[in-house]
Amino acid sequence: MNQARRGRAATTLAATALLAACGGASGIGAGSNRILVALNVPTSADPYVAQIIGRGAQLAVAEANQKGGVSIAGRRYRLELRTYDDAGRPQQAAANVGAAIHDGAVAIVEDGIGATVSAPAGDAAGVPEIVIDNGDTGLMDPQSRPSLFRLGVANDAAASVLSMYLAGKTKSVAVLHDDSASGRDGGDQVKEALATGGATANPVIEVSAASPTIDTQIQQIAGSGAGAIVVWGSDTFTGRAVAAIRAAGVTTALFTGPAGESPAVRTVAGATATEGLRMVASRMTSESDASSFGQFEHRLAAAHLGPTDAGVKNAHGQEIRQPNDRDFFSYDAVNLIVAALKKTGSARPGSALIKAVASVHVPSANGDTRGFNPQNHEGVSDDDTYIAVIHDMQFQPVKDEPLSASLPDEDQILSDFH
Incomplete structure (x- = not known):
């Protein structure tokens, strides 16, 4: 059994043990020495997203409990996680x-x-x-939705970075997005950001994520004369679109949002179609700290939560590792929750906890300082993103954009991870 498969097996066992320890609802609440944090993720519909959220949260919980738990108002509590499968459906997620x-x-x-x-x-x-x-850009609204916070790349931030990069290359960009709320918003944000940069989004085409083919839309894009194509939507949609565009013989440069780094895109589209695909990705290292992210990945591995096998190989047949560059958002989220509970002096939810989450800050797993403020519930800015390009089934920072060019390459050969 290779290192990645050992890691996957151990991850499954660790997650199973952790969830079993959560048990039922009895004991949660008054008089309990446990604090329950819920994970609401698409376990059955999108395992990649479920796993990036699950791994970071599991590590944060494990590290807190290894230190004796969380001390609040002179009393110690054990953190526990419980996973709810939203099956990729908004109504199920809300019910969860x-x-x-x-x-x-x-x-x-x-x-x-x-x-x-x-x-x-x-x-x-x-x-x-x-x-x-x-x-979805409009999701965060501290006035109408004070209990919502985001530790992830917002569409407007990603679109701004991508469009600034694109505007220096071409003035005409075709946009293809899926019919999800985030896909539609991403298409709108790219269109607006391109206009700000002096470029035009034309055509802008919406496709049902469930559509079996997009041949007609690809023909429309091919006939538009656009100098670049942006694909925005889920990782599966992105992979299908990239594969179809290249299969149709369209060689126009391809760009995607943050979903582009998902292994599903490379798995679905293949090595030839994804070669040269550019995307917006979240920074692995902070401006002043090049070591914390690597330490985080090794702590994941020590907890049997990594390294993460991307499920693809390069041209030499070497297995590729997926960097844990999104896992640390859920890790930071759990630590922010703990810091907020400590600030309130209570292990119970309430309006004070929501206000505390909006004001506390913690060291991020990548060396940044992570947190929100009462007027802004976004924990990731456009400065936390860069442009990456896929080469030989691995993604690395581009060299023709100043911030990206300043970032180190991440060794993504699975066997090199020690």
């Missing part, structure tokens, strides 16, 4: 929030696909929801 609140969760770390629906329930119960994956 209600279930988690009923089960005694003090906070929810989630993909965020149902957050617009669940936010009133979270606010009423004093249970903060920290979104990791949904980039």
